[in-house]
Amino acid sequence: MMQTDVLIIGSGIAGLAFAIKLAERKPKTDIVLVTKADRFESNTKYAQGGIAAVMDNIHSSFESHISDTLKAGKGFSNIQTVRMVVEKAPKRLQELIAWGTPFDKTSDGKWDYGLEGGHSVARILHHKDQTGLALEKALLQQLSRFKNIQFQTEVFATDLLVQNKRCYGAQFLDKNEQSFSIQSNITYLATGGSGQVFSKTTNPLIATGDGLAMASRAGAVVEHMAFYQFHPTALVTSKNPVFLITEALRGFGAYLINHKGERFVFKHHPEGELATRDILSEAIFKEMQKTGHDHVWLDCRHLDREALRSHFPNIILQCKKHGFNLFNEPIPVAPAAHYQCGGIKVNREGKTTLHGLYANGECASTGLHGANRLASNSLLEAVVFAHEAALSVASELKQNKTTAGFSGRTGSVSKNPVTTTVKTAHLKKALQELMYRFYLNKSLEMPLKPFGAEIDSLFSEIKKLSVYHKSSQSIWELQNMAETARLIINDTLYE
Ligand SMILES: Cc1cc2nc3c(=O)[nH]c(=O)nc-3n(C[C@H](O)[C@H](O)[C@H](O)COP(=O)(O)OP(=O)(O)OC[C@H]3O[C@@H](n4cnc5c(N)ncnc54)[C@H](O)[C@@H]3O)c2cc1C
Structure with a gap:
């Protein structure tokens, strides 16, 4: 059995940003960071469109970002949380930039803001159409600066160690499927989403809702699970996960059309292709039912080829790999499970309802997204809450120096020979x-x-x-x- 001060489960943006923030503040604290996959594999790695923030008052304002977020959330968002995230965003973005995230600029040196559905103005910072990969690289690079972070890959968390409503760490399987436990003063869940629950999803194979299920089994409050967001435009292929066609492409002017070449979404919403994801997914499902097709199409043929090449190189490449040339033909798209808006309930410091247990990122429910997440608000939520949680954990550790004792059984299991x-x-x-x-x-x-x-x-x-x-x-x-x-x-x- 291992012991540590802080145990972090997950190496996407929520896990990495928190580890860096805490290690900066507490260089002598022992931090163990684990992931069930390799260092990079996460939903974060696949994020395309970018990260929303108000970086100047010329293009956007806090009030308009708040209002767009609340409108998308349909009355289920927590207004104080929305305000906190939006107002703290510029500072957190400046840190990501200082940590080496290469957000794109225009030829005159200004931020190259992207536009996505539900945003009343362009306010999304991005790195081409692979923002998540750029973020993961920058964060992993920063992480390597800290000697007090021990990073373990291919370690799978099975359950939390909980006694009397307090979390003392977690139980794991190593890559040989042998069981062991790590006891900790603070446990921080950053295990991401659960898109793999659906037969069509943009989420990679790791997104199986592990942290959420562990927390729920341990008695933590979970909320708003009815609010699962489907992304309207995933490329239609026979594989799962399906490849996402970022909404930024519609922000750039791509049309959604039916088999007759008609732009049908205006029948459902005056904002057409730039309505929020829930509205568009519903409109597409209805059109599919009406026409008997299992998809609709995204049409980019009228867009400037050079600009497309420079903004969406990976999308062009992936479409080509699947046999589609988006310059010459409309590409088949259909909705796919994309984002878990609900999750483990946390307060504004990232604390769950169990003592010693924090959660952040897609596995958590902070109150930001309500019934429907506004595009590019989730990477933002994760960095803002990583900062808040790091402040809170740093002060908790000051008050409580010893590793709390867990007297329950940690349960060891041996390999079961039966093939299933x-x-x-x-x-x-x-x-x-x-x-x-x-x-x-x-x-x-x-x-x-x-x-x-x-x-x-x-x-x-x-x-x-x-x-x-x-x-x-x-x-x-x-x-x-x-x-x-x-x-x-x-x-x-x-x-
Ligand atoms: C294709 C795609 C495009 C997207 N585009 C955008 C975008 O442009 N802007 C935006 O804001 N959001 C976007 N999102 C959503 C966003 O990427 C995610 O919500 C966010 O990255 C989640 O970060 P996270 O740190 O919470 O989880 P993740 O990045 O998913 O990381 C989860 C980590 O937990 C580990 N883990 C899980 N279970 C266990 C376990 N049992 N034991 C040990 N480790 C475990 C995983 O291995 C992984 O390291 C997109 C998502 C996808 C899939």
């Missing part, structure tokens, strides 16, 4: 398809009640499997996905 790969794959597919149908029915305003019984039955089948296979990462992930799915369905049906 086929069964796991079958149940995973059934779960993902059930959840996609659920979301489709919701968008088309069709009955949802039968999904309650369906998910309960699938959940108990998965639970049976997981009881006997505590040493298998893939079964833990499946169980976490099933728990997340149940939280989404129950929150939709019964709240």
Whole structure:
């Protein structure tokens, strides 16, 4: 069993930014940072459009960013949280720049602001169409400066160690699927989202809702799970995850068209292609149902080729890899699961309802997004809350120097020889398809009640499997996905 002052689970933007912030303030504090994948793999790595912030009062204002965020959130956002995030954004962005994030500038040296759906003005800083990758690189580079951070890859957190509503660390499987525990004064969950719960998602394979499910099993309050955001324009391919076509391309002037070449979205909303994601996803699902096609198209043929090449090189490349030339033909797109707006409830310092447990990033619910996240507000949320949590943890550690003792069983398991790969794959597919149908029915305003019984039955089948296979990462992930799915369905049906 290992002991540390602070345990961070997750190496996306929420985990890395917090580790750096805390290590800067507390160079003598032992920090262990773990990820179940390699150093880079995360939702963060795939972020395209960028990060929203008011960097000057000429282009935008705090009030307009606040108002756009609240409008997207449909009355479910917390106004104080929205104000805090928006007003603290410029300072946090300046830090990201100082840490080496290469946000694009125009030829006259000004920020090259992008525009995305739901934003009344262009206010998105980006690095071409691969902002997330640029951020991960810069943050990992900064992280390497600190001797007091121990970074472990391919370590999978299974459960939190919790006694009397206090968290004392977590239980893990190493890459040989052997169990061990890390005890800590502070545990910080930055485990990201859960898009893999659906059969079509933009999220990578790691996004299985692990942190959310762990926190929920441990008794932490989880909220707003009904609010799952679908992104309207994912490239239609036979694979999951699907490749995202950033909204910035619509901000740049691309049209959504149906099989007759008609721009149909104005029938649903006066802002057309720049309406928020929930409105566009619903409009596309309805158009697909009406026309009998399983997708619509995104048309870039009228846009300036040189400008497209310079702003969206990766999208052009990825479309080409899938056999589409976006200069000459409309490309097939359909909505896909993209972002978990709800999550583990935290206060404005990132504290959950369990002592010693913090959460940040996509696994957390801060009150910023409400029912629907405004584009490019999630990377921002993660850096702002990383800062707030680092201040809070630094002061907690000052008051409480010793590692708190956990007297419960940490449970060690050995490898189970029974192969269950086929069964796991079958149940995973059934779960993902059930959840996609659920979301489709919701968008088309069709009955949802039968999904309650369906998910309960699938959940108990998965639970049976997981009881006997505590040493298998893939079964833990499946169980976490099933728990997340149940939280989404129950929150939709019964709240
Ligand atoms: C294709 C795509 C494009 C996007 N574009 C944008 C954009 O332009 N702007 C924007 O603001 N947002 C965007 N988003 C959303 C944004 O990228 C994410 O919400 C954000 O990066 C989440 O950061 P995070 O640190 O919370 O989680 P992640 O970046 O997902 O990191 C999660 C980390 O936790 C680790 N982990 C998970 N479970 C375990 C476990 N059990 N044990 C150990 N480690 C674990 C993972 O390995 C990973 O290191 C996009 C998302 C996608 C998928």
